[in-house]
Amino acid sequence: MRVKMPELCPFGGVAEAPSFSLEDPSFSVEDAEVNFPSIRNFEPIKAKTHCIYSAGSRIWGSPPLDRTLSFRENMRRVAGHMAHFINLSRAMKIDGYVIDLPDREYGDSVEALARSTHAVLRCLSDFDPMGEGCMDKAIEDPAWCFTFGGERIFVNTFAPCYPESHARYGFGSQSTIIAMQPRHTFAPMVRPGDSSLGPAIRQRIRTIFNEHGRSYAGNLSMVPYEAYRCIRPMQPDGPVVRWWETPLDGI
DSSP states (O other): OOOOOGGGOOOOSOOOOOOOOTTOTTOOHHIIIIISHHHHHHHHHHHHSOOTTTTTOOEEEOOOOOTTSOHHHHHHHHHHHHHHHHHHHHHHTOOEEEEEEOSGGGGSSHHHHHHHHHHHHHHHHHTOTTOOOGGGSOSSSTTOOEEETTEEEEEEEEOTTSOTTSTTOOTTOOSEEEEEEEGGGGGGGSOTTOSSOOHHHHHHHHHHHHHTTOOOOGGGGTSSOGGGGSSOOSSTTOOOOOGGGSOOSOO
């Protein structure tokens, strides 16, 4: 039985103050990097995706969902765990954090993936230890980026709805994966003075995907709105997936 989400709605009013602490004695680096199912569920994607930086990256994963809790309370737990990642990622050179929604229904269509992504990011925004509330800001603004714990984060998604020919194919994983990569981890790949990957690197990555029959539209990489890149449409030339406009009254 999957974790239900009716408690997500409504989100109006003042967000709850985060209740977690970085002194949490239950936190374990070994769990985050090795033991949690989220790491195992992401491994096929990490090993087989055609991104030239993926295979050698160091990733932490979210704790497993507690099916006795609501979705929102589970995301409170994830937020507490992710706070450790944010706090330690620079010193320990951790490249990314993956949130694992293990039931197929969370991503069995692009529409379901959009709702799941909105729900996760909404909750994390509400439980942000820095209280920035990025999801309360204008999403279609060139200045907008998902933020948590004071870090600007690139959000990417993989889901079972995508076929083998798609760039976000999960390589057999039945999980819906929301991957978080802090902007500071891009620094080794970006030329001094630039704020993002250069055109040559972007083209190299697209070429590799094309050669493996998983082409994607490069135009999304060039638009000024970060939110447009969180979810890829089913077709390379499909319309932008406006996930932030999906309802939060359940999945």
